[in-house]
Amino acid sequence: MTAVVETKGLGKRYGRRWALSDCTLSIPPGRVVGLVGPNGAGKTTLLNLAIGLLAPTSGVIEVLGGHPADGPSQLARVGFVAQETPTYSGLSVTDHLQMGAWLNPGWDNGLAIGRIQHLKLDPKQKAGKLSGGQRAQLALTLALAKRPELLILDEPVAGLDPLARREFLQVLMEAVAEHGVSVILSSHLVADLERVCDYLVVLVASRIQVAGEIESLLAGHRRLTGPRRDPSRLPANYRVIEASHTDRQSSLIVATDERVHDPVWTVEQIGLEDLVLAYMSRGVEVEKRQPAHVEVRP
Amino acid sequence: MIEFHLDSRSGVAPYLQVVQQVRQALRLGTLLEGDQLPTVKDVVARLAINPNTVLKAYKELEHAGLVAARPGIGTFVIRTLSDASLSAHGPLRQDLKRWLAKARKAGLDDESIEALFRDTFLSVSEEGVA
Numbered sequence: 057m058t059a060v061v062e063t064k065g066l067g068k069r070y071g072r073r074w075a076l077s078d079c080t081l082s083i084p085p086g087r088v089v090g091l092v093g094p095n096g097a098g099k100t101t102l103l104n105l106a107i108g109l110l111a112p113t114s115g116v117i118e119v120l121g122g123h124p125a126d127g128p129s130q131l132a133r134v135g136f137v138a139q140e141t142p143t144y145s146g147l148s149v150t151d152h153l154q155m156g157a158w159l160n161p162g163w164d165n166g167l168a169i170g171r172i173q174h175l176k177l178d179p180k181q182k183a184g185k186l187s188g189g190q191r192a193q194l195a196l197t198l199a200l201a202k203r204p205e206l207l208i209l210d211e212p213v214a215g216l217d218p219l220a221r222r223e224f225l226q227v228l229m230e231a232v233a234e235h236g237v238s239v240i241l242s243s244h245l246v247a248d249l250e251r252v253c254d255y256l257v258v259l260v261a262s263r264i265q266v267a268g269e270i271e272s273l274l275a276g277h278r279r280l281t282g283p284r285r286d287p288s289r290l291p292a293n294y295r296v297i298e299a300s301h302t303d304r305q306s307s308l309i310v311a312t313d314e315r316v317h318d319p320v321w322t323v324e325q326i327g328l329e330d331l332v333l334a335y336m337s338r339g340v341e342v343e344k345r346q347p348a349h350v351e352v353r354p
Numbered sequence: 355m356i357e358f359h360l361d362s363r364s365g366v367a368p369y370l371q372v373v374q375q376v377r378q379a380l381r382l383g384t385l386l387e388g389d390q391l392p393t394v395k396d397v398v399a400r401l402a403i404n405p406n407t408v409l410k411a412y413k414e415l416e417h418a419g420l421v422a423a424r425p426g427i428g429t430f431v432i433r434t435l436s437d438a439s440l441s442a443h444g445p446l447r448q449d450l451k452r453w454l455a456k457a458r459k460a461g462l463d464d465e466s467i468e469a470l471f472r473d474t475f476l477s478v479s480e481e482g483v484a
Contacts, residue, residue, distance in 0.1 A: 088404050222402050225402035226398075226399050226400070226401075226402040227399075228402075229398040229399065229402055229403060229404065229405060230395060230398055230399040232398070232404070232405050233394050233395045233398045233399075233405040234395055247362075250362060251360065251362065251368065251401070251402055251403045251404065251407075252402060252403060252404050253404065254404050254406050254407075325365075327365060
């Protein structure tokens, strides 16, 4: 099956600063992908490259097997909700739907109207008068009614209160169940993603730190606690992601495909949040040692 | 119909929580043979979770021979877990209550009671295996 997003050595430079470097990814279809990273990591840059709002400085990106923004047929296949779920504040809810219908060849008007009724939005209401949660729902409705194969959302729930956040994700997951749309959503909060995502991409300091199915990532990482040890003397098949030491104790997060047999270690499973944080702090440390933004070009 | 809930702090994988809640309902007799489980879409729309989580849970229950999917209609319970043991629950609960009262009288707090129970349970299970 064609990957929804496939990149090789993808990079984007603004002046002398690389916002995204050497990004190689292959995201299978039918997933809900969580793109996580601190603010300024390059999440928006990657998403804007995927929808064709930006052109790469280096490398290649294919979306659903085509080039991003390569004519109307490619545009029709990808839905996008930008940061802060923007709408036209002077236009009414109905105006938004009409505009959606004019601009999108595959527009599903039944779906759009059904959603607006379900949300109990007043069709005559100006978008500027809607609450943050309602505006986000309107933006999501427009993106869903376009009936895309891939839906890309940039920090869709960042500005929402917990209830609006839950409602937004409910609608999104219902669309995944009903229409089988693939989803990529970015967030700087793991808690937003834990329930909804099954694929994870961690981006820190313009570089991909880890990417894969969440289930296999969790199965492939362990927390080891035991007497103090030099991490460099661990077996070769343990990749240490995070290590902290006290006088007597070492606590490690390691990536390994094998069972840990050494009895000195207490072995525990790790949760998604710990996994993400381990890769995030590793990415930040790597950045401190060798600034990722200064790239030596051949 | 059963309604699922998720505890994101429990450390138990979400799909496993769904499986456990169905098994629990089957054991307590709140789900009976022929009952329908909520559709994937309904569960997803209520809990805001990934549809694959629900599918995986239902598949596991199907594999265990507890439910069966009828394409286009839904997923139905085909076997319960309550069987004859359900009638024994009452007296056993009474015994446990008496035991708990005894443990408290002896000065055990909640944590010690749980630890003692778990420890005894594990050692007896191990004896059973050996």
